[in-house]
Each structure stands twice: as structure tokens, then as C-alpha cells.
Amino acid sequence: MSADPACRSVEHALSRRRLLGGMGAGALGMCGGLAATPALAEAVKRGSKRVLVVFLHGGVSQLESWDPKPGTDTGGPFRAIPTSVPGTHISELLPHTAKQMHRLSIIRSLDTKNGDHGRGQREMISGRDQPAPLDYPSLGAVVAKTSTPAGFSLPGHILIRGAGTGPGSAAYLGPQFAGVAMNDGKPPEYTARPDGLTGEDDRRRAALRSRFNDRFAGRRRTADTDAYTFSYDQALDLLDQREVFDVTKESVRDHDRYGSHEFGQHCLLARRLLERGVPFVQVNHSNYDTHFENFDFHIEQLGEFDRPFATLVNDLTERGLLEDTLVCVMSEFGRTPRINDRYGRDHWGTSWSIVMGGAGVQSGGIIGRTNADGTAVEDRAVDHGHVFHTILQAIGVDSLGDFHVAGRDHPIADPAKGPIDELLA
Amino acid sequence: MIDPTKTHQTLEYKHGRPLLAVRYAPDGKAIYFSAENTPPQKLLLAGEGTEPTVTPLEGGHDSWVKSMAVLPDGDAVxxxxxxxxxxxFDVREEKPRLVRVVEAHQGWVRSVVASPDGKLLASCGNDNLVRIWDAAEGRELAVLPGHASHVYEVAWRPDGTAVVSCDLKGLIKEWDPVAGVLRRDIVTADALWKYDTTFRAEIGGARSIGFNADGSQLAVGGITKVSNAFAGIGTPVIVVVDWDQPAEPTESDNTTEADKQTAAQAAGLKQLEGKGAGNGVCWGVAWHPEGFWIGQAGGGGGGWLRFFKADASEDFHAMKLPANGRGMALAADAQSVAVAMANGYLRVYALHA
Incomplete structure (x- = not known):
């Protein structure tokens, strides 16, 4: 395998190392050490745009969230409440989010024709039809590849997860764009310096490895060796910036506002990462696969989701970050309009909803429409491919273009699909 | 003569929408039931071979009806x-009449029950509260805080001196309904609650509740031994609590089935599970004056009526229902039970040959 000139090259890595070496560890840690100040937010705004995906694992019910149908045979027991957008109603389970809907738009016409968890997760996160697990890069990898500023020393693609699937694949883009997982919100693995190894010893060790590596790369450089080099460099970078991942550094007041439960903490962590310019952050919230007691479980899960998510949207707005941060709440599919005999709803990919906002996309809008009982899309059917294009175009990536990798052109997004233009107008 | 082994269906009424709750009128001449997305209904029982008549209890709600109380004189629901x-609702006439609407709880009202003398009501809900009401005037008489999770069921002791409530975590409390104060935390029925670490959600709570005739035992129905919360993979169970419960209740941190069994034995709790019971929840429980518990289960294992003698932990008889039941009521004369079914049918079963 030859080296991929399009990905982070050895030259890039070397120049980055020199940059880091010249700046010293103090400068390296600057990003992580800074408090969340307006200056920092301003600096972040000047960089590339970012993406925040909140993935509601298991398949949230559209009828208990973004497309309520109260008073119908499929509507369930919950009522619809008005939002900050006149005429737009969402489920009563989302009172805090309802106050942020003027900053978001609802897409009520997802028809992804799928009810399988694994396939749905892969499709929604890769924008492709029925992809094999490693066929296409995930959204996070594409965003990291296209939107990571030069010299940025944190991972470009971070997944905060309590449960749910693991980090997104980078496929042909190379492992340096694969997701870095923060399992249970903890810092990425292997970013703590082992006890007994001083910083000075570590730097000397790294310098020696680097000399050997450069010599080897001069004659035998491949994409694989590039990836190894990147991994070592990233690990070194993260050793000095661990504080970035430490949500306890946020204020007591913010902890109160977001809540002490897992999802609240993860949303606060997402804010911390976005403030520091991480191009792609995904927060998983688990779980919504409610074949039994759908209504009780949606009270519980959306009760956790509502306030932290609304707080995050509000904070991103107030800190001037929402205009450059695309926020999307998605699942692998929705849930059946039919209520089963165990008060459950089953898998449903035929007519369901997601939410999108920020980065200049239309706010306060509703795209598409389902019929009266929510069993079919009546207007503007879209799927994962259209969503993928839309997110990328919103952050300034030409999703109709190609990646040039190892002599091959790879369409960035499904060439058979396009963006939802109404959202980008 | 009552003989559960001879239980058989005597009435089948197709409503169409999935049913939720069911109650008998005290005189046994009518059955009230609620269903998804329709008003509650009053079904007047007619003689054999005659079609029953049904009239709706129109108005007042803009969501489903979860529970119903019928006053002992039969005049109001x-x-x-x-x-x-x-x-x-005033139900003295053929057509029920809406009398009063009260915003009672923040979030769902999960249960409402009339006191034995019909003067008071107890209700509970998702605001973690139990509330006591004047049944005639609809005035709130007491607000009873203390539960830390949704309160799923509430019941009156047969002598009318106490109200009990059970929450999502299985914590059972006794209240003084007149003074409006907590008397004691009776016990935590660990078997009725689990935090599913895979789905990261809590499952449990009392889905049915009832006393025996003299109030010496309280039965709380639900689901236990849950292996998959979101698929409802667990066993229907009735936890029987002695009223003179000696154990001091504590905040439970029992998480394994073995821990729960040990704690239940230590607390003197008895768990009633059917022989070879399939997956599901015990949605209905009632004490029969002949001296046995009736449990009505529904879930992945189908619908069942199960009968347990007071001194046994396994059923002495079980009858498969044609669909999942979601609620059960015992007639005042104890000759039959009515079951609200998820397939849209109300069915009545005689407990004798």
C-alpha cells in the first residue's frame, strides 16, 4: 500500500511535530488549559465549522418526540405542547427542548426503509444504503478529514458513549480519522502517562522513536506507517491535554444545569470539546428500543435527554458557537405507529423524524409531513443519504465532491442523493 | 360453587381499541372499562342471550384513562x-354525565381507588405523590409526599384505616388517610424493580395491588427476574406482604436475583409465580373470599389467569387467555372476573362450573 497523499501525510505529521516541539509542552497544553472564555469561543469560531450528533440508540419514537399525533389510534397517551415556534408542537415529554425549537428544524419525513439496528446505525452515520461495516467512512471521519484545522492537536472525531455502538469507522480515509471513544465519558484510553515515567523521560523516548521512525519512513513509508506515526503523535498530544477531557473542570453551576446523570455529564463534556474546536463530537444516549412499555421508558429516557440537550443548545447559542456548529439528533430508525399488546412500539423506518439546527441551517422549520396516523410520509421523503449531504454542506463541505485516496476517487457522499435544499437556503 | 378449575368464559364484547382498565359496578349489573384513545365505557350486562348495551363516559380527558374507581353506592365513577x-361521572342514569374535572397530578395519574365507605378517594401518579380526595365534592384533602419515584399503585385497607402505595422501586408505604401523614415504610419489594444496565433504564413497579379480606396480607403484582427490560423478558409475580411486617424497610441496593431472594426471605415476603410462567407482567391481582389469590398476567408469554392458595407459592390452576390482558376486576359477588384485553375485547369468566 502506498502512502495516501490526501490524508495526513508524513510531511504534515513532521511539520506538526516540529510545531509542537517548537511550542513546547506549555503551548501544547494551551487549548486544554484555557478556561472557556469568550476569547476561546471567538478563536474557535474563526476556525472550521463543527458537528454535534446526539444519537438516541435503539430508535427513539417519533410519536413521543418530534411528530406527536395525540388523539389518534397510533398517538399514544402523551399530549403535544407548543414550542417557541408558533404552530409547531412536539411531545409533552420535551418541555425544555420545546423552548429551543426556534433554533432547530424538524425533518418529519425520514423513510429509510429499514428496521434493523446495525444497518440503521451504519446507514445513518455513513449516509449510504446498506453499507458493510467498513465500506464507507462515518460522518465523524468525513468531518474530521475535511474540517480539522491545520495544527489542531486534539482528535477530530470524538465519541462520548455510555452505551451504544463504538467509534465510527474511517474506512479508506485512514485510521487517523476514526473515532476516539470516551467510554462512560472517561478520557480516551492510553492517554495517561504510566506511573514511574517522567515527562522528560517520555519526551526523550519519543524523540528516539521519532528518529528511528523518520529514518525508516524515508525509505519504506506506507499508509500503514503513516497511521502508526499518527497514533504515536496523537497519544503524545493527548498526554499533555488530558484536562480537555475532564468534565469536572466545569463549574458547579454548570454541573447543576446539565444534571449529574450520565447524559447530562456527557452533554457538558460535549460543550467542553466543541468550545475547544473539536470538529466532530457524537454523544450517544441509550436506550430507546422499547418493544415493551414504550411510554414508561420514553418518560424515563426523554426525561434524561430533554434538559441537558436544551441546555447545550442554549449554551452553544449564547457562546456564539451554534452559528458554526451543526447539531443533529438522530437514531437508527423510529418506532412503529402501531402500539403492540405490551404497550410497546417496534422498529420502524418508514416514517420517522430527526432534528437539525445550527451552522446556518434554516431554524424553526418543519421539513416533510407524515399522514394523520403517522404510518406514511406524505410529503418530501428523505433518507440517510440526504441527511448526510445536508450536514456536510451546512458546514461548508462540498458533499458532491470526491476524496482522492490511493489513486482512486471516492464520492464524499452518496452521489445518487443530494442535500435537503430547503434547510440550506 | 366456586371452582377455579372450572373457570370459563361467559361474555365476550368487542370494543375494537385495545383495553386498559376494568371495574365492576357494585351491583354487578355493569362493567366499566377504558381503552386506548376512546372514552371509558359503561357496559350494561343483560340477560343470557341478550346483547349488552354500551354507553361512553364522554368528556373530561384528553388522553387515555389509566384507572377507574366506582363508589360503593354505584352512583359515581x-x-x-x-x-x-x-x-x-354521575352514572345513575343510563347515559353517564360528566360532573367534575380536577387537575390532580403532574404527569400521569396511575391509580385511583375509593375508600370502603365511599367517602374518600386515594390517587397516585408520576409526581411521586399520593393524594386524598373528598369523593363527593372533589376537594383535595391531603397531599402525601415521600416516594422518590413514580407511584404506580394505591389501595385502601379493607377496614378503611389505611392507604398503601407502591412505587417504581417497589417501596411500599402506609399512610393515615385522615391525618394525612405517613405511618411507616412497610417494606421494599426488591423483586419488583431492576435497573437494566444494558438498556440503562429502570423497570418495575406495582402494576396491580390488593388486600385479602381481613387486611392481614397485601399482594402487589408486577414483573421480576427481568433479563431484558425493553423486550419485557421477565416473570409475572405477586409479592405477598404480611400486614404485621416485622422487617425494618431500608433503601435497597440489592441488584442480583440471589440478593433479592435473600432479602425477600429475610423480610418474610412470599413471591407467587406460576408454574412454568412465561414472560409478562401481573396486571391484575385480587383476593377471592374462598381463600385464594387470582393473578392476571400478560406479556410475551401470552395472557393468563393463575390461582394461588394462600399458603402456596405456585399456582394450583392456570388458564390461558386468548390474548394479553391488561387489567382484571373481581365481581362483588366473587362469581366472576372481567379482563380488559389488549386485542380490544372485554371478556368475563365465571369461576365455577
Whole structure:
């Protein structure tokens, strides 16, 4: 395998190392050490745009969230409440989010024709039809590849997860764009310096490895060796910036506002990462696969989701970050309009909803429409491919273009699909 | 002569929408039931071979009705909704008349029950509260805080001196309904609650509740041994609590089935599970004056009526239902039970040959 000139090259890595070496560890840690100040937010705004995906694992019910149908045979027991957008109603389970809907738009016409968890997760996160697990890069990898500023020393693609699937694949883009997982919100693995190894010893060790590596790369450089080099460099970078991942550094007041439960903490962590310019952050919230007691479980899960998510949207707005941060709440599919005999709803990919906002996309809008009982899309059917294009175009990536990798052109997004233009107008 | 082994269906009424709750009129001449997305209904029982007549209890709610209370004189029905409301209906005439709407709880009202003398009501809901009401006037008489999770069921002791409540975590409390104060935490029925670490959600709570005739035992129905919360993979169970419960209740941190069994034995609790019981929840429980518990289960294992003698932990008889039941009521004369079914049918079963 030859080296991929399009990905982070050895030259890039070397120049980055020199940059880091010249700046010293103090400068390296600057990003992580800074408090969340307006200056920092301003600096972040000047960089590339970012993406925040909140993935509601298991398949949230559209009828208990973004497309309520109260008073119908499929509507369930919950009522619809008005939002900050006149005429737009969402489920009563989302009172805090309802106050942020003027900053978001609802897409009520997802028809992804799928009810399988694994396939749905892969499709929604890769924008492709029925992809094999490693066929296409995930959204996070594409965003990291296209939107990571030069010299940025944190991972470009971070997944905060309590449960749910693991980090997104980078496929042909190379492992340096694969997701870095923060399992249970903890810092990425292997970013703590082992006890007994001083910083000075570590730097000397790294310098020696680097000399050997450069010599080897001069004659035998491949994409694989590039990836190894990147991994070592990233690990070194993260050793000095661990504080970035430490949500306890946020204020007591913010902890109160977001809540002490897992999802609240993860949303606060997402804010911390976005403030520091991480191009792609995904927060998983688990779980919504409610074949039994759908209504009780949606009270519980959306009760956790509502306030932290609304707080995050509000904070991103107030800190001037929402205009450059695309926020999307998605699942692998929705849930059946039919209520089963165990008060459950089953898998449903035929007519369901997601939410999108920020980065200049239309706010306060509703795209598409389902019929009266929510069993079919009546207007503007879209799927994962259209969503993928839309997110990328919103952050300034030409999703109709190609990646040039190892002599091959790879369409960035499904060439058979396009963006939802109404959202980008 | 009552003989559960001879239980058989005597009435089948197709409503169409999935049923939720069911109650008998005290004189046994009518059955009230609620269903998804329709008003509650009053079904007048007619003689054999005659079609029953049905009239709706119109108005007052804008969501499903979760529970109903019928006053002992049979003159009024109070319905409890997922909209947080209690609604009073005068049912003396053929056509029920809406009398009063009260915003009763924040979030769902999960249960409403009339006191034995019909003067008071107790309700509970998702605001973690138990509330006591004047049954005639609809005035709130007491607000009883203390539960830390949704309160799923509430019941009156047969002598009318106590109200009990059970929450999501299985914590059972006794209240003084007149003074409006907590008397004691009776016990935590660990078997009725689990935090599913895979799905990261809590499952449990009392889905049915009832006393025996002299109030010496309280039965709480639900689901136990849950292996998959979101698929409802667990066993229907009735936890029987002695009223003179000696154990001091504590905040439970028992997480394994073995821990729960040990704690239950230590607390003197008895768990009634059917022989070879399939997956599901015990949605209905009632004490029969002949001296046995009736449990009505529904879930992945289908619908069942199961009968347990007071001194046994396994059923002495079980009858498969044609569909999942979601609620059960025992007639005042104890000759039959009515079951609200998820397939849209109300069915009545005689407990004798």
C-alpha cells in the first residue's frame, strides 16, 4: 500500500511535530488549559465549522418526540405542547427542548426503509444504503478529514458513549480519522502517562522513536506507517491535554444545569470539546428500543435527554458557537405507529423524524409531513443519504465532491442523493 | 360453587381499541372499562342471550384513562387519566354525565381507588405523590409526599384505616388517610424493580395491588427476574406482604436475583409465580373470599389467569387467555372476573362450573 497523499501525510505529521516541539509542552497544553472564555469561543469560531450528533440508540419514537399525533389510534397517551415556534408542537415529554425549537428544524419525513439496528446505525452515520461495516467512512471521519484545522492537536472525531455502538469507522480515509471513544465519558484510553515515567523521560523516548521512525519512513513509508506515526503523535498530544477531557473542570453551576446523570455529564463534556474546536463530537444516549412499555421508558429516557440537550443548545447559542456548529439528533430508525399488546412500539423506518439546527441551517422549520396516523410520509421523503449531504454542506463541505485516496476517487457522499435544499437556503 | 378449575368464559364484547382498565359496578349489573384513545365505557350486562348495551363516559380527558374507581353506592365513577386529571361521572342514569374535572397530578395519574365507605378517594401518579380526595365534592384533602419515584399503585385497607402505595422501586408505604401523614415504610419489594444496565433504564413497579379480606396480607403484582427490560423478558409475580411486617424497610441496593431472594426471605415476603410462567407482567391481582389469590398476567408469554392458595407459592390452576390482558376486576359477588384485553375485547369468566 502506498502512502495516501490526501490524508495526513508524513510531511504534515513532521511539520506538526516540529510545531509542537517548537511550542513546547506549555503551548501544547494551551487549548486544554484555557478556561472557556469568550476569547476561546471567538478563536474557535474563526476556525472550521463543527458537528454535534446526539444519537438516541435503539430508535427513539417519533410519536413521543418530534411528530406527536395525540388523539389518534397510533398517538399514544402523551399530549403535544407548543414550542417557541408558533404552530409547531412536539411531545409533552420535551418541555425544555420545546423552548429551543426556534433554533432547530424538524425533518418529519425520514423513510429509510429499514428496521434493523446495525444497518440503521451504519446507514445513518455513513449516509449510504446498506453499507458493510467498513465500506464507507462515518460522518465523524468525513468531518474530521475535511474540517480539522491545520495544527489542531486534539482528535477530530470524538465519541462520548455510555452505551451504544463504538467509534465510527474511517474506512479508506485512514485510521487517523476514526473515532476516539470516551467510554462512560472517561478520557480516551492510553492517554495517561504510566506511573514511574517522567515527562522528560517520555519526551526523550519519543524523540528516539521519532528518529528511528523518520529514518525508516524515508525509505519504506506506507499508509500503514503513516497511521502508526499518527497514533504515536496523537497519544503524545493527548498526554499533555488530558484536562480537555475532564468534565469536572466545569463549574458547579454548570454541573447543576446539565444534571449529574450520565447524559447530562456527557452533554457538558460535549460543550467542553466543541468550545475547544473539536470538529466532530457524537454523544450517544441509550436506550430507546422499547418493544415493551414504550411510554414508561420514553418518560424515563426523554426525561434524561430533554434538559441537558436544551441546555447545550442554549449554551452553544449564547457562546456564539451554534452559528458554526451543526447539531443533529438522530437514531437508527423510529418506532412503529402501531402500539403492540405490551404497550410497546417496534422498529420502524418508514416514517420517522430527526432534528437539525445550527451552522446556518434554516431554524424553526418543519421539513416533510407524515399522514394523520403517522404510518406514511406524505410529503418530501428523505433518507440517510440526504441527511448526510445536508450536514456536510451546512458546514461548508462540498458533499458532491470526491476524496482522492490511493489513486482512486471516492464520492464524499452518496452521489445518487443530494442535500435537503430547503434547510440550506 | 366456586371452582377455579372450572373457570370459563361467559361474555365476550368487542370494543375494537385495545383495553386498559376494568371495574365492576357494585351491583354487578355493569362493567366499566377504558381503552386506548376512546372514552371509558359503561357496559350494561343483560340477560343470557341478550346483547349488552354500551354507553361512553364522554368528556373530561384528553388522553387515555389509566384507572377507574366506582363508589360503593354505584352512583359515581371517577376516572384517572394519563393527562393528570381525575374526572367524576354521575352514572345513575343510563347515559353517564360528566360532573367534575380536577387537575390532580403532574404527569400521569396511575391509580385511583375509593375508600370502603365511599367517602374518600386515594390517587397516585408520576409526581411521586399520593393524594386524598373528598369523593363527593372533589376537594383535595391531603397531599402525601415521600416516594422518590413514580407511584404506580394505591389501595385502601379493607377496614378503611389505611392507604398503601407502591412505587417504581417497589417501596411500599402506609399512610393515615385522615391525618394525612405517613405511618411507616412497610417494606421494599426488591423483586419488583431492576435497573437494566444494558438498556440503562429502570423497570418495575406495582402494576396491580390488593388486600385479602381481613387486611392481614397485601399482594402487589408486577414483573421480576427481568433479563431484558425493553423486550419485557421477565416473570409475572405477586409479592405477598404480611400486614404485621416485622422487617425494618431500608433503601435497597440489592441488584442480583440471589440478593433479592435473600432479602425477600429475610423480610418474610412470599413471591407467587406460576408454574412454568412465561414472560409478562401481573396486571391484575385480587383476593377471592374462598381463600385464594387470582393473578392476571400478560406479556410475551401470552395472557393468563393463575390461582394461588394462600399458603402456596405456585399456582394450583392456570388458564390461558386468548390474548394479553391488561387489567382484571373481581365481581362483588366473587362469581366472576372481567379482563380488559389488549386485542380490544372485554371478556368475563365465571369461576365455577
Amino acid at each position: 371517577i376516572t384517572a387519566g394519563y393527562d393528570g386529571r381525575l374526572v367524576w
